[in-house]
Amino acid sequence: MELGAADLVVRAREGDQGAWGDLVDRYLGMVHAICRGYHLGGEDAADVNQVVWLRLVEHLGRIRSPDAIGGWIAATARNECVRVLRSSGRTVPVEEADLDGLEGGAGGPVDLGLLVYERDRVLMSAFGCLDDRCQRLLRLLMADPRPSYGEIGAALDMPVGSIGPTRARCLEQLRRLMP
Amino acid sequence: MSAVPLPPLPDDEVVEAELRRLLALADPVPAGWREMAVACGAWLALDGEPAALAYDSVANRERPLDGTRLAAVTMRELRFTGALGDIDLELDVGTDRVRLRGRLTPPGPAEVTVAWPTGRREAAADHRGTFHAEDLPRQPLCLLVAGEEPTKTGWIVP
Numbered sequence: 001m002e003l004g005a006a007d008l009v010v011r012a013r014e015g016d017q018g019a020w021g022d023l024v025d026r027y028l029g030m031v032h033a034i035c036r037g038y039h040l041g042g043e044d045a046a047d048v049n050q051v052v053w054l055r056l057v058e059h060l061g062r063i064r065s066p067d068a069i070g071g072w073i074a075a076t077a078r079n080e081c082v083r084v085l086r087s088s089g090r091t092v093p094v095e096e097a098d099l100d101g102l103e104g105g106a107g108g109p110v111d112l113g114l115l116v117y118e119r120d121r122v123l124m125s126a127f128g129c130l131d132d133r134c135q136r137l138l139r140l141l142m143a144d145p146r147p148s149y150g151e152i153g154a155a156l157d158m159p160v161g162s163i164g165p166t167r168a169r170c171l172e173q174l175r176r177l178m179p
Numbered sequence: 180m181s182a183v184p185l186p187p188l189p190d191d192e193v194v195e196a197e198l199r200r201l202l203a204l205a206d207p208v209p210a211g212w213r214e215m216a217v218a219c220g221a222w223l224a225l226d227g228e229p230a231a232l233a234y235d236s237v238a239n240r241e242r243p244l245d246g247t248r249l250a251a252v253t254m255r256e257l258r259f260t261g262a263l264g265d266i267d268l269e270l271d272v273g274t275d276r277v278r279l280r281g282r283l284t285p286p287g288p289a290e291v292t293v294a295w296p297t298g299r300r301e302a303a304a305d306h307r308g309t310f311h312a313e314d315l316p317r318q319p320l321c322l323l324v325a326g327e328e329p330t331k332t333g334w335i336v337p
């Protein structure tokens with residue numbers, strides 16, 4: 001039976017390396033989606049990934065609500081992305097709303113060269129034309145495994161109630177960008 | 180934390196499924212990320228009480244007292260405070276290797292283990308409480324000090 005995140009936290013902090021590995025597998029895709037949503041790639045994104053997990057192991061023993069671990073990871077990854085952007089002088093974001101339209105990180109867009117079919121390239125090109133907020137949200141919704149709405153809210157600093165309507169608006173925007 | 184999303188339109192589901200497939204294909208989690216994340220769990224296997232970071236010479240206003248920060252410095256000093264005293268560290272950071280000197284307060288001999296995600300090394304403290312380790316990999320480092328109450332530091336990213 002698959003263990004819940006809270007059980008994995010309890011086991012991992014007792015030194016169960018298997019449980020730690022399962023926690024990594026549950027949230028690694030989300031951390032990656034958050035990094036890419038901030039256009040971080042290469043060393044910048046790898047640095048965020050490293051710091052998230054280094055800090056998580058130290059944080060495990062202090063967690064009062066193990067159920068909320070995904071939200072903690074999401075918020076930590078987001079804060080690290082913002083810090084990397086800030087420290088490189090690319091932007092000084094204050095609130096989520098201010099992040100739209102800012103110059104992206106070194107990660108750049110998706111490598112369309114990896115896509116063979118024209119229709120795939122069209123969809124990914126359209127995705128790259130979405131505003132940053134939409135790209136961030138959709139990347140999180142596409143992460144494997146898919147994060148909960150609570151985790152997505154923590155990653156985007158967005159009320160959970162806004163996620164459904166924003167998702168619908170972003171998908172509509174995506175469809176309109178496609179020929 | 181949980182909210183029930185509105186039922187998606189079929190079209191949304193189709194677009195999402197395509198997008199999910201393409202992002203997995205064209206923008207996957209980079210090689211090495213999982214290994215790095217799993218290796219960070221080595222800290223959990225160090226059997227000691229965490230010591231609190233009390234000082235870090237590269238801490239700044241934006242990021243106060245955080246022991247896990249990359250920095251473009253060659254010398255770095257840190258102090259961790261545990262139940263039985265302090266662990267003072269001096270890191271000499273080279274391009275890809277690190278030299279570490281440390282001092283325990285109160286002074287005295289102790290077994291010290293320097294650990295990084297993929298390995299560890301012993302570095303015994305002498306009667307003055309001083310110890311050192313040369314030629315360490317430039318990877319996240321942490322220390323375990325054995326004794327009556329074993330103590331470990333948090334990760335330090337040199």
